[in-house]
Amino acid sequence: MAEALRPVVFLLSSRQNMARLSIITDCLSLKYVPAFTLLVFLGPLAAGLIGTILPAFGYFPALGSKDFSLLSWEHLIEHPALPEALYLTLLSGFIATALSLGLAIAFTAAWQGSPSFNRVRKLLAPILAIPHSALAIGFAFLLAPSGWLARLFSPGLTGWDTPPDIAIIHDPFAVSLILGLVIKETPYLLLMIIAASDQGQARQRLVLAQTLGYSPVAAWIKAVLPLIYRQIRLPIYAVLAFSLSVVDVALILGPTTPPTLPVLILRWFNDPDLSYRALASTAAAFQLVIVILSILAWYLLEQLVAQILCGWLSNGQRSFAEQTIRFFSRSFFQLLGSIFCGSLLVIVLWSFTRRWRYPDALPSEWSIQSWHSNLDTLLLSGCTTLITGIISALIAITLSVACLENEKRRGKTAGSGALWLLYLPLMVPQVSFLFGTQVIAIKLGIDGSWLALIWSHLLFVLPYVFLSLADPYRYQDERFVNIAHCLGASPWRAFWKIRLPLLLRPLLFALAIGFAVSVAQYLPTLFAGGGRFMTLTTEAVNLSASGNRRIISVYALLQGLFPLLVFSAAIGFSNFIFRHRRALSQP
Amino acid sequence: MTTNQRPGAVQIPEPLILQDLTLSLCSSGITKTLFKKFDLEIQPGEITTIMGPSGCGKSSLLSFISGTLAKDFNAVGRVCLGQRDITSSPPEQRHIGMLFQEDLLFPHLSVGENLGFGIPAAVRQKNQRKMLIEEALEEAGLSGYADQDPATLSGGQRARVAVMRTLLSRPSALLLDEPFSKLDSALRERFRTFIFEHARAHNLPTLLVTHDPEDARSAEGLILNMPFK
Secondary structure, eight states, rough: OOOHHHHHHHHSSSSHHHOOOHHHHHHHHHHHHHHHHHHHHHHHHHHHOOOHHHHHHHGGGTTBOOOOSSSHHHHHOOOTTTOOOOOOOOHHHHHHHHHHHHHHHHHHHHHHHHHHHHHHHHHHHHHHHSHHHHHHHHHHHHSSSSSSSHHTTTTTTTTSSSSOOOOOOOOOTTTTHHHHHHHHHHHHHHHHHHHHSTTTHHHHHHHHHHHHOHHHHHHHHIIIIIHHHHHHHHHHHHHHHHHEEEEHHHHHSOOOOOOOOHHHHHHTTSSTTTTHHHHHHHHHHHHHHHHHHHHHHHHHHHHHHHHHHHHHHHHHOOOOOOOHHHHHHHHHHHHHHHHHHHHHHHHHHHHEEEEOOOOOOOOSOSSHHHHHHHHHHHHHHHHHHHHHHHHHHHHHHHHHHHHHHHHHTTOOOOHHHHHHHHHHHSSSHHHHHHHHHHHHHHHHTTTSHHHHHHHHHHHHHHHHHHHHHHHHHHTTTHHHHHHHHHHHOOOOHHHIIIIHHHHHHHHHHHHHHHHHHHHHHOOOHHTTTTTSSSOOOHHHHHHHHTTHHHHHHHHHHHHHHHHHHHHHHHHHHHHHHTOOOHHHHHO | OOOOOTTTTTTTOOOOOEEEEEEEEEEETTTEEEEEEEEEEEEEOOOOHHHHOOSSSSHHHHHHHHHHTTTTTTEEEEETTTTTEEEOOOOGGGGGEEOOOOOOEEEEEEOHHHHHHHTTTOOOOOHHHHHHHHHHHHHTOTTTTTTOOOGGOHHHHHHHHHHHHHHHOOOSSSEEEEETTTTHHHHHHHHHHHHHHHHHHHTTTTEEEEHHHHHHHHHHHHEEEESSS
8 A cells, every 4th residue: 555645645746846755745745635535526426416406407508408497397396207206215215214223223222242243243244245236136036926935935835836926026115125225224224333332431331321220221222322323323314315315226126117216317317318318317406305305304303202202211211121122123133134144045046057947946957157158248347346446445545544644643633524524425316416427527538437437436435435444543542653753763654664554454444345335336337437337236237127037146146245255355364464463363 | 870881872871851841731722731831851871750640741741752742732842852952853853762551562563573663774784683683682581582472472571672672772861651550569670670770771861750659769860749839
């Protein structure tokens, strides 16, 4: 990474100064890194929003329309699919978020500190590393009427000789979409809750409440949750925004006639009839409004719940449905875990299947045909995935480290405002600004280039990488670096020889997270790639409508395997480097 | 006072002088003055002790002298080594050795590498660096420990390595921030003697901060009580 930071310094120092690239200029340039970083990911976001909102009001020079009007808004409101699509979007978004949050809270309250909780905790990173589209594909292959589960119990229990004609996947009530989202979002929120309880006084509060006679669940909910909720608020909003705006999972699992709003928008954007572009832009702007209003509604709900629970917190009741919460949270987690494992397993099975007749429980003939016949596209999309993921993660780490090092040297930590900015790309719906960024990329002549592709991924990789690095970086014992100074080491020597090596584990972990986030991106690749790039994710999602389970599974499996391998490599490498360093050998 | 100056130490010993020091802590708009107009001169080979309750600014004083004071402190005054004013020098150019309660051995480096980190880059030859490390290990009673993981050493051993690492960096003065308080009483006395002997042997002006009267007595130097009147 030594080399990686250089370009930043290079870019930011004026040419005249290049000759004397001293410590002083380095420090000065470091000062501009936060602003530069914000520009890198908020610039395209803002530009993209403008590029989407202007056409929504009739300003679309590329199509010869320069007069502002509300015409397309009228079209949107009168569109017959809108009410149902909007209803499904809100329904799936809110229920998925509430269910995930409730489960994560219940599970933590009931089981934190127990061996099973620690086991789940260790599995969170690999679970989160698997792209949601890969999981959704497995989910569909598991639960569809012609899926593995039906095959396992047919015809014995069900009496089905052919798959029944019922819509389990793509069901009109969005149940499978909600479940598909919950599988991914519960572990994410759980991770956020754990991270929040590791700092602050969560531990002491819990012990204190228990010594006052509160049973574990009540102690956690009454004494710890109010403290933690503040810290997981932004992640919850991000989950809500994501659930309301998700495209790939909704394409794979969601209702179809009509689909949810984001899918409908994408359909309009892709319509060969260009006049649909105005409608699509309008709907994209509308989607943004929906998300903002939903977050606001969630905030008001929080306030309401807080008001109602205020008295309950201090009513002295020492227990709270202990057994029920324990039982249900564990059952739900076991269910989610089973679906998760089943989804992965069924993908593996299908990718090596030659013949799997309904209702056989297992394939009757195996082969690597599906891998073999798709080798060329697999290699191509695999390489694109790998290159984009690694480069965007490396850039994100460089920028994050530069920002954090700047904080350290100036002795000031970025405030909560900066945190909101960081979460912006995760809360603004992708369909609402990616179209606009595409328009701008075309204007700049960079559409369909590696630059556009990696940059668009960076918008989403950077926040996650920064968030995962920020705590280890900020809480590193500053005295190690101070001691290095006192021993005569320059700031840069202390940085390279002491600071970064000590942070090797979190750095590699952040790299793996960044990579996993990049691999999962569907819409950014679609829009910024200009159709010229295909990744494992775009291939898997695009193929998911084809019905060829063997080929879809090959892509989905690789898509899930890539981030897992990078995670294992990151952990394995840190373990290897620190194999003779006991103080650093455990994460 | 002993004068058996070791070969390798090139600086002529000079006193550590603090002039007119005022230190205040500014956090969230409130400024709290820790001490005002403090003067002190420590001669080479002399150990001065500052005693006081926690939170009175003892550690901050040491941080200020070494140049590693956190940004939310406000300090006025001068720090000099003999004639040399080092108040605005960055810490790496001050050559002030510092020892803390924790040994702070770099956990990612071996014992030998930790010592090597202290040796100035001016000592170029590999053999010479290696020899210095070996000598230092021998002094600390740890011959043959160069390749060990610091985490496998006992508390007393680690503390001695930390001292040797600091001495190898050829400091012009030594600051001790309660370096004994984590050790048990038997170890404590031996380690105290170890540090004090080395500080005197190197002719270093030494400032010790502690809350243990026993530490202060055994330093056999000037004892100051904080908060300063």
